[in-house]
Amino acid sequence: MKQTTTIILVVLSTLHQYQSAKLPTNFKKCDKGKPDFDKCLSSAIQDAIKHLNKPLAEYGLVSFDPYVTPNERTFVFGEEITGLRQKFSKFKISGFTNIKSTDARMDFVHKILYLDLVAPKLVCSFEYEAHGRMVLVPVEVVTEAAATLTFSTYLYIFKYNPEG
Known part of the structure; x- marks a missing residue:
């Protein structure tokens, strides 16, 4: 998610900087x-x-x-022989377009955009697997799961090259 967020925000901030860029008509220009x-x-x-x-x-x-x-993203932690192997996949995130506050600061001299965002509620759903042992208890879990993040703050720092 972070990589896609970064790409989208870099595109948007770059488009906003240049008045000559073609923006959607409902996007504000500065x-x-x-x-x-x-x-x-x-x-x-x-x-x-x-x-x-x-x-x-x-x-x-x-x-x-x-x-x-957009494609299968899988994150695996641990190994089941010595402990617990956990696998997270098929991520879906809702709520990011409901940003509560945005603080953007552009440093034109150093070509850096600083961006703070606060999202009041993000819901992340995913498939979860766990295999292995916790102490002496065997664990075998395959399920859908979700996590809710409330009032998450994100700080992005973008360095850009306006020439290309």
Whole structure:
């Protein structure tokens, strides 16, 4: 998820910086010469994320709510011979387009975008497997599972090269 989030936000922030870029008509544009640019950018990014609840195919952007991993992503922890092997797969994340607050700060000199986001509720559903032993008890679990994150804060730092 973090890699996809990064890609989408880099695309959005880069598009907002350049007035000549073709943006969807419902995306807010900001003038980098105005003193309230960071405030405008914060609002524009938050608004743009809210519009990603459906795909924008003409811009190459997928739906962000729910976000479903595009291919099989599997994370495996531990090994069942000496303990417990856990496997997480088929991730689906809902709630990221309901951002509560966005604070964007653009450093044009060093070409860095700092972005703080707060999401009031994210629901992550996935398939979960566990195989092995806990102390002496054998464990064999295969199930669907979910985790709810409340008021999660995300800090992203993007370095960019506007020339390409």
